[in-house]
Amino acid sequence: MPLSASEPYDLAVIGAGSAGLAGAVAAAELGLSVALLDTAVHTGGQFYRTPAPVMGAVRPEALHHDWSPYADLRRRLARSDVRHLPGHHVWSVTKDVDGEGTGEGAGEGAGPADGPWAVHAVTGADGGGERPVRLRARTVLLATGAYERQLPFPGWTLPGVVGAGGAQAMLKSGLVLPGRRVVVAGSGPLLLAVASSLAAAGARVPAVVEASGYLRYARHPRALVANPHKAAEALVHGAALLWHRVRVRLRSAVTEVHGTDRVEAVTVTRVDRDWRPVRGTGRRIECDALAVGHGLVPQIELATALGCTTRPLPDGTTALALDGLQETSVHGLWAAGETGGVGGAQLARAEGELAGIAAAARVLDRPAHGGRVRELQRRRDRMRAFAGAMAAAHAPGPGWSGWLTDDTDVCRCEEVTAGQVREAIEDLGARDARTVKLLTRAGMGWCQGRMCGPAVACLAARGRAAEPLVERRPFAVPVPLSALAALDDPAMPRPDDQGETPSEPGAAPGGDG
């Protein structure tokens, strides 16, 4: 805890999922003052999502595997000095000192940690009552996770079609099922987990439809051998699916959803290795819900707005380029977990801890090395290799757009159809997702292209490999104009003004970080 409200935190951690939590706890245990901001009320992120207490869930962990490391982090957080700031929607991180104006290169050579950074957030419930908050920090750890990639198909906007990750989130936080007969479709390792959760919670899952073939993993034997826990995980899900008599259809895709007011059935079609639908193989499956997702996309706009270097991943998404100690190309800014490439909770924990140790070393002006660092780096490298193999195995094939009709909505916020996107590309001179957006409004709506961006980029690439999509979203979340207008207000509340008794600096119990 900083000594006074104007004193910056040593570290601001954005995102309280596995990576952020591990980073915050590690840094605090090394003596740093840490603020941990997250949109949600609870820590845990998407993976360890838990029901609100009013739901009265007796054993939320029953819906999770790998619960004990999270429980351990939560215990350490409770014992630490970390200032947990739930309900904080961070919309921008800027490198400015009290009202900025310093321009390029500001802060260079300003000492070991180069800060302070300004973290801009709004608090308050969605839809009103927002309050602007600004927080200063010497270093920043971005642990903002990922969001689900969606590829459109005819009928995907019908009620009853939910994201695969969304279905799991509904189950974990609300204990509700999206339907009674739920087809799970798309691509990626999440599908098996979602299907087995749904089945365990009582839904019938008539099919899991995976567009890739798992054989692609075989091209990366070393990553597989080095990560036996992943194979074990797959076996657990596989056994659960077997138990619930769920059929997994590989190299297939849901190419159409049927229904008038909501989902009544889906057409499942076989696809070739490029994901091109094979004619005449369509088969109707009755269901009342469809949970669909095509992998996860790193959520990195806070970093790209700062000019951080990115790297393209084999599945067509873009992640932050990080050094051996998780630092981005921007000095004093670290990232961990899915922001560096989707790899799961276990990898996120290792990276978060590593970043926490590295930030602490920077602030305390001492080198980050030692056995723990080397061990974490080894674990990270091993799991990163597997994540790379996974991304390659589930990369969407260029043929997927073959199942789009001209009237399929691609951008649901602005109701832009595939036909309009094609017209922009073929007749109006668009060559990339940005120009398609300018010419059609695809991606200008509420989700700011998170939903349609990958699809538009694929369409703009016209069958070639899509250029890696580097999203520029200067506002990570929408910001009320009144909050923007109040940015220079010296009376702008800092999160510290909430009347809690600060504990003594350095009073954190020593961890083994």
Place this chain on the structure above:
Amino acid sequence: MLTRNSADVIVVGAGVIGAACAYYAARSGLRVTVLDRGPVAGGTTGAGEGNLLVSDKEPGPELELALLSTALWRELAEELPPEIEYEPKGGLVVASDEAGMAALRDFAAGQRTAGVTADEVTGDRLHDLEPHLTSGLAGGFHYPQDAQVMPALAAAHLLRAGGDRIRLRLGEEVTGLLTGAAGEIRGVRTATGELHAPYVVNAAGSWSGDLARLAGVELPVRPRRGFVLVTEPLPRVVRHKVYAADYVADVANGSAALQSSAVVEGTAAGPVLIGASRERVGYDRTLSVEVLRRLAAQATALFPVLAGVRAMRTYVGFRPYLPDHLPAVGPDPRVPGLLHACGHEGAGIGLAPATGLAVARSLTDGEPPLDLTPFRPERFPSAAT
């Protein structure tokens, strides 16, 4: 004979200026190839608000260009599809106090002699034009000639309207100019090969200075950064282009310090645009919290109802400007066959048709639609290099 690699004229730049040049050249019967290293409207055009303004211009050559453009945009709105979102909505410039009002009155009097329509609106009548405008303003001026267009779609449809006469080659960067024995233009070189034409039009926006350099001439085009804030979609709460009086002083001001005053306007698609910050910081895309704060503060001061509205996004653009804040339009006597159409700063969308028509007339040896002397590309003393 024209082949795949030859044309009557090559236009470098597929922004709105290049598109207008190509459109009018094609209409004059010329075969045009438009080259751009990126997509259509990938530069300043794609970051523009689509302001077709006469209200912010003092009497002089730029206002003449703007007035001609205003008339041409009205014609284009008939010829191009409605997707360009042309809207003759008019502008409203307001002043908070009597001193500001007096300054506006003087300014408007000068503009009227140049052919601008400017109607004084007293403080108590402002709400007839803008019901959600803040109360207590001293008054303002209504400029019915101000209009709006969707810039990227306008550029795309200008190019498309040229039909077979316009050939688009996107994703191709010009790496050199081809010249003949007497130094006259013979075409351009790109990564994929040579393209032949007796004329090249430099409509490369913020990068026009680089293209001029390839031709061996100096054109001191520099970028000036501007941010635009975009709100969530709203029902029509802002009807005109509304801005505060200090904007007028801003445009003519050459100071490098940050100046901004919000131009607030609704769009056909719903979002309200808040724009017009101006800074010289090179090509720095970093978010400026201070600029956003000013834009938001000024917009909410004009329209208190916007305070609770959310900004969805903000985008940054680089306005190409020349030291005297006038564009370069027309043939460059230093390089026969080279023409310029660049340096329009924040007014390029509005000035595009008049610029395109003037360039097309030059190409066909026609009478220029207005006196181009103030826009001579060679008017800047060349730096000793």
